[in-house]
Amino acid sequence: MLKFFLSIKTYLWVTGLSVGVFLAGSLYIPSNLAVFSGINDSPLMKWLSLNNEYFIKLYWIYLLIGLMLLLSIITLICSLDAIIKRTTWKGLIKVLSPQVLHIAIILVLLGHGISALSGYKQDLPMKMNDTIEMKGFDLKINNMEFFKNPGENSTRWRVYLEINNDLRVIELGKPAFYKGVGFYAKSAQQKKMKAIIGLIYDPGVFWEIIGAVVFVIGAFGVFYVRLGEKSLLKV
Amino acid sequence: MINLFVILTFIALYGLSMIGEKKGVVFFLIGLLIHTGYVLYRYLHLGWLPVTERHDILLAMALAVAFSFFYLYKKVPLNMILNTLPLFVVILSFFAAFQVRMDSIDPIMNSKWFFAHIIFLILGYSLLTISSVAGILYLRDRSLLYEMIQYRLALFGWLLFSFSLIGGSLWFFLVYGSYWLWTAKELWITIVWFYYSFYLHSRMLRSLSGTPSVVIGLAGFPIIIFSYLGVMPILGSPWSQF
Numbered sequence: 001m002l003k004f005f006l007s008i009k010t011y012l013w014v015t016g017l018s019v020g021v022f023l024a025g026s027l028y029i030p031s032n033l034a035v036f037s038g039i040n041d042s043p044l045m046k047w048l049s050l051n052n053e054y055f056i057k058l059y060w061i062y063l064l065i066g067l068m069l070l071l072s073i074i075t076l077i078c079s080l081d082a083i084i085k086r087t088t089w090k091g092l093i094k095v096l097s098p099q100v101l102h103i104a105i106i107l108v109l110l111g112h113g114i115s116a117l118s119g120y121k122q123d124l125p126m127k128m129n130d131t132i133e134m135k136g137f138d139l140k141i142n143n144m145e146f147f148k149n150p151g152e153n154s155t156r157w158r159v160y161l162e163i164n165n166d167l168r169v170i171e172l173g174k175p176a177f178y179k180g181v182g183f184y185a186k187s188a189q190q191k192k193m194k195a196i197i198g199l200i201y202d203p204g205v206f207w208e209i210i211g212a213v214v215f216v217i218g219a220f221g222v223f224y225v226r227l228g229e230k231s232l233l234k235v
Numbered sequence: 236m237i238n239l240f241v242i243l244t245f246i247a248l249y250g251l252s253m254i255g256e257k258k259g260v261v262f263f264l265i266g267l268l269i270h271t272g273y274v275l276y277r278y279l280h281l282g283w284l285p286v287t288e289r290h291d292i293l294l295a296m297a298l299a300v301a302f303s304f305f306y307l308y309k310k311v312p313l314n315m316i317l318n319t320l321p322l323f324v325v326i327l328s329f330f331a332a333f334q335v336r337m338d339s340i341d342p343i344m345n346s347k348w349f350f351a352h353i354i355f356l357i358l359g360y361s362l363l364t365i366s367s368v369a370g371i372l373y374l375r376d377r378s379l380l381y382e383m384i385q386y387r388l389a390l391f392g393w394l395l396f397s398f399s400l401i402g403g404s405l406w407f408f409l410v411y412g413s414y415w416l417w418t419a420k421e422l423w424i425t426i427v428w429f430y431y432s433f434y435l436h437s438r439m440l441r442s443l444s445g446t447p448s449v450v451i452g453l454a455g456f457p458i459i460i461f462s463y464l465g466v467m468p469i470l471g472s473p474w475s476q477f
């Protein structure tokens with residue numbers, strides 16, 4: 001059994017199949033927009049449970065979940081095997097760097113898994129000075145500003161949002177995070193002084209960021225080892 | 236119109252350089268000079284790094300690939316470089332020439348994470364493209380040197396492409412609160428990532444080492460081109476403008 005998980009053939013089959021399933025998905029989504037229209041608005045598993053009558057068109061997502069789980073297991077077993085059997089002090093970075101990359105990929109897949117299972121996304125249209133209670137937060141827009149930066153082709157907006165009486169300034173690409181929830185100024189109308197405030201809680205993001213940091217560390221290790229070798233690339 | 240004329244001029248010069256030998260080098264270097272000048276002109280004209288839309292991104296990618304001439308020059312016979320490298324530069328520049336050029340920036344893109352995403356994307360795709368050049372050299376000459384160059388460049392390209400995905404995910408999360416979307420575009424980007432991961436591991440299998448893995452690596456180039464240029468017009472997908 002262990003041999004199966006450690007085999008490079010298994011890895012290649014799983015990766016090759018994943019490419020095929022991603023390809024199938026890229027063909028299904030544009031040709032079934034009515035089915036997939038809400039897929040990005042809620043956690044994946046919740047969306048799947050609400051749309052299980054379309055199983056014939058969604059089978060590839062279930063297949064992909066299975067393949068990603070298998071890939072995580074293979075990657076974890078291979079990395080543990082390499083760390084246990086091949087680690088020596090002399091070639092520590094050389095052996096560990098690829099394994100650090102593997103662990104980073106597992107963390108990223110874990111983040112995706114958590115995002116698919118939990119969290120919420122809620123868009124809230126709000127007028128200035130209205131107070132609205134949403135997901136346990138009292139929200140009020142105190143002020144809004146509109147401005148244009150040089151070279152930009154449309155107007156930016158800045159929203160002064162009170163979250164439980166705590167004033168936060170949010171704008172495009174600069175959300176506020178309060179008690180683990182992200183508050184986004186998704187759009188705004190200058191004439192009506194209205195804005196769409198997005199509330200996003202995604203616990204998978206933490207693992208994604210950890211995975212990204214670990215990946216960068218592993219990648220630097222690979223660069224260090226490969227560029228330091230008396231390699232064919234060394235000019 | 237003048238811009239198109241300049242681009243077509245350096246494309247023609249790159250094309251002419253494929254005749255090889257000394258004349259070829261002269262054509263290539265003049266093409267490279269005009270190409271570099273055009274990218275610099277775009278930077279000075281816009282006031283920000285010209286990497287916010289396809290026209291400029293493809294030209295930057297082509298320029299990075301063209302500059303690999305100075306690296307390959309030390310390892311590969313001149314004629315072999317001139318018979319392969321300019322072809323890839325011409326393909327990328329040709330696609331760039333007919334993309335709509337914009338002189339303004341969408342506020343969504345005016346973010347350091349977006350710039351990081353695109354710069355790593357350009358570097359990553361360029362290295363993956365140059366690795367394809369080495370793949371062709373291997374198929375012509377069967378020299379292990381080219382196979383090694385193809386692998387190493389693909390490895391570095393794949394790592395930089397991964398950095399690009401990290402930057403892109405952070406950027407998108409800060410703008411929209413999502414680091415991943417189920418769209419044809421995102422799925423194709425993931426296909427590129429998994430495909431090159433497949434190639435990098437395929438060399439470890441004895442039955443695939445050598446020519447089969449070189450061909451697998453080489454097939455990555457059309458996948459990159461389709462993922463970047465083909466998804467929007469053929470499959471239709473939001474977020475395909477860059």
